Amino acid sequence: MSGSTVPAYVDTRKVFQQDAKISGNVALDRLPRFRDLLADEQADIQIDLDFVLNSAGRKLISGHLRAEVDVQCQRCLEAVRITLDDEVRLALVRDEAEAGRLEEDLDPWLSEDYKLDLAQLVEEQLILCMPIVSYHADASCQNALGYQIPAEPVDTEPEGEVAENPFAVLEKLKKKD
Numbered sequence: 001m002s003g004s005t006v007p008a009y010v011d012t013r014k015v016f017q018q019d020a021k022i023s024g025n026v027a028l029d030r031l032p033r034f035r036d037l038l039a040d041e042q043a044d045i046q047i048d049l050d051f052v053l054n055s056a057g058r059k060l061i062s063g064h065l066r067a068e069v070d071v072q073c074q075r076c077l078e079a080v081r082i083t084l085d086d087e088v089r090l091a092l093v094r095d096e097a098e099a100g101r102l103e104e105d106l107d108p109w110l111s112e113d114y115k116l117d118l119a120q121l122v123e124e125q126l127i128l129c130m131p132i133v134s135y136h137a138d139a140s141c142q143n144a145l146g147y148q149i150p151a152e153p154v155d156t157e158p159e160g161e162v163a164e165n166p167f168a169v170l171e172k173l174k175k176k177d
């Protein structure tokens with residue numbers, strides 16, 4: 001299943017009734033906000049979602065998201081490969097009031113009509129599980145640090161100004177005499 005591409009939208013009137021399973025790849029160009037967080041376009045995003053109508057009549061979306069992406073290493077500023085692995089447990093709701101009545105272990109996913117934007121759901125979940133900062137695990141990028149940041153701030157004050165001030169003070173002192 002990993003090679004197949006998932007549909008852009010699912011019809012919420014059907015998927016829960018059919019106990020649908022949707023697995024496959026999501027193209028990065030369908031996730032523009034997530035793409036903005038990455039160092040490049042080398043991404044592999046797999047989803048595996050089940051749509052279930054439970055005994056209480058809840059429309060549940062559960063499963064896994066897994067993404068291998070490149071982000072910027074905050075130490076050497078080069079790309080570092082990370083894996084995002086997220087468990088999804090959402091309940092489809094129509095409005096805020098319905099969201100407020102959800103069991104605590106469920107997060108609401110708001111969909112006002114029958115068209116559920118699958119890419120938007122995946123994008124939102126991936127953004128939520130992105131680490132705030134990422135680093136290379138090995139020490140090689142620590143060596144690169146010396147080239148990225150100057151060791152000491154360089155004294156950039158123009159010599160002329162530095163030389164002028166003592167004289168100006170001296171001039172004032174002389175005038176007072």
Ligand SMILES: [Zn+2]
Nearest residue numbers: 073076136141
């Ligand atoms: Zn690094």
